[in-house]
Amino acid sequence: MWLEPVQAVGIIDAMLRQKLVDRAGLEAVARANTGRPGGRRAEWVFGLADAGAQSPPESQLRVRLILAGLPRPVTQHPVLLATGRILHPDLSWPEYRVAVEHDGLWHSDPDQIHLDRQRLNLLVTAGWRVLHVTSRRLHRDFPGLVREVRTALAAAGWHR
Numbered sequence: 001m002w003l004e005p006v007q008a009v010g011i012i013d014a015m016l017r018q019k020l021v022d023r024a025g026l027e028a029v030a031r032a033n034t035g036r037p038g039g040r041r042a043e044w045v046f047g048l049a050d051a052g053a054q055s056p057p058e059s060q061l062r063v064r065l066i067l068a069g070l071p072r073p074v075t076q077h078p079v080l081l082a083t084g085r086i087l088h089p090d091l092s093w094p095e096y097r098v099a100v101e102h103d104g105l106w107h108s109d110p111d112q113i114h115l116d117r118q119r120l121n122l123l124v125t126a127g128w129r130v131l132h133v134t135s136r137r138l139h140r141d142f143p144g145l146v147r148e149v150r151t152a153l154a155a156a157g158w159h160r
Helices: 005-017 023-032 039-048 056-067 110-125 135-140 142-155
Strands: 091-093 098-103 129-134
Touching: 005 023, 005 039, 005 056, 023 039, 056 091, 056 098, 056 135, 056 142, 098 110, 098 142, 110 129, 129 135, 129 142, 135 142
Parallel strands: 098 129
Antiparallel strands: 091 098
């Protein structure tokens, strides 16, 4: 509860994903500590957690977007393509058909670039706006990234 929230949520996301804890367990801890120092903060941090995050950078990206005032994205939302194939963008706002993909270092492998671009084309063909985020962008130009996501959501009909 005393860690910086973005870091704390990344840890809790991993614990949820690995089934070391579940939502009910987090809620019980929050209830048991409501009146204690840090209890309300822990409840808030637990509320930001999501078992769908597949990596710490995805968790960081999601939480930072929420804290920047954007609506909470869905993790790994299934997108059914006309072919029957299902893709799961890292983060998405299904009602606006906007997705954000985090591209870590392994995405620079030539074979992975090929697969990523194929995936991008499939999502775009299905009517989705897709933004890609690198670690450099996440850490060095987050305000610019937020503007881009906000613009994509607004173009799709989101109003703050």
